Amino acid sequence: MAGLLRHVERWYSIPLLLLVWQAAVSSGLVESRLLPGLGRVAAALIDDTRNGILPYHTAVTLARAAAGFALAALVGVPFAAAMARSALFRNLFEPIFFFGYPVPKIALFPVFTYVFGIGSPSKIAFAFLECLYPIVVTAYLGFRAVPIRLLWSAENMGAPRLTIVGRVIVPAAMPGIFNGLRIALPIAIVVIVLTEMIGDSRGLGYYIAISGTRFEFANVYAAILVIGACGFVLDRGLLRLRRAVVHWERDAGAR
């Protein structure tokens, strides 16, 4: 009973807000065109899921986000490792990542559309760039933070270089790597949706933009719900993966 009460205390605000929303719509206080009732949002969600429109656009968006994210992870983590281990590499590329970090890279998107075309490639490339920065910077700090004593111990016990990299350096840097991935994952989704809104004929961003111009706000909210759910599920998935990989660090990623 106390557990139930605690759950109510923790989660009541979402149903409460939905109730206020529905009450505001039903009472006619707000223009219902702008704020469609929950029933209409649910209907839009169900209709467009049944006829396959929402699943299609969701699949497009997720595939693009996954491609950009995966590319950034595959390139970024080894790159960060190289930067952490080699002074020359670090001196060459550190300024680009640390000075480039606060630069709003979104400004380059028009150029990307010229270089890669307006379809998927420019969006994936742009998500790659946006994800690369947090992944490289965070993983780099993770690799730099590997305790030197661990390396000395390993060397002392006669471990070959490759074993040290695989069994000491990479595991010790793993929490940092996962921090970067966790920052980058929502960025990938945001960037894909955003660029789809700027210009495309597929994806959830396009779906939102086109529904907005048609004043079909129930569909806008339905798409927002889908994006929120995807982001939530993916973040939880990444946390589970982290807990499985970094199993020795109990609950560090729980919050």
Added chain:
Amino acid sequence: MRIPAAAQHWIVPIVVVAAWEGFGRVGIMPRYLPPPTLILGALYEVAADGELARAVATSLYRVALGFVLGTGAGTLVGLGAGTVPGIRHFFDPLVSFLYAVPKIAFLPVFLLLFGLGHESKIALIAFSCFFPVFIASRHAVLAVDKHLIWTAHNMGAARAATFFRVIVPAAAPQLFVGARIGLAHAFILLFAAELMGARGGIGPLISEGEDAGRFDLMFAGIVTFAVLGFLGDRILMAVRGLVLRGQMIGTLEQAVR
């Protein structure tokens, strides 16, 4: 031959810019990548006739106001959520759901609510800043060393004094972390909102240059935007250094500087 570390920092940028300029001069580069000297010329062109200053002023107005409103609200509510469990329980589920949603998705709603002018962009930027700032502030308060709070209580400090003299200063470094993420969000939202329909500002400068086939003008806008974002971050960091100057003593950051 050994190149000093400081010089190595410049190798990649210089090689890239030089190659860009060189290939551009020879005519190998595509038309949409004009050589850097042409971009500088276009920058001078828009700066000379005052167009650049107007665009920068408009964009700065939007992003600064949106950032201040969103960060202010996020900090206040976040501090409240960190201190009062009731506030925390109300906002936590809402924020954890909305955080993953790109705030730009609300653009159609904000356009209809606030119109096509400055207000919709400012509101959207503020909305977007709120979330990272809220999360950072909330965590910052909860992470304050309990011994500090107990000590203050023990010495008879009132609740208000504990909050303002102990909790807020102890949380301040994390508040700046949140504000920094918020600022990055603000510039992304500014660009997207301006590109998707706005009068005045740097976004339209970029899209007009693009539409007219004047890619040097487009790049002039892009460079201006990137510089603004970079400077904004530097200014925030400078403010942070000023506010936290007492707390920085003896840390690695100060030692590095």
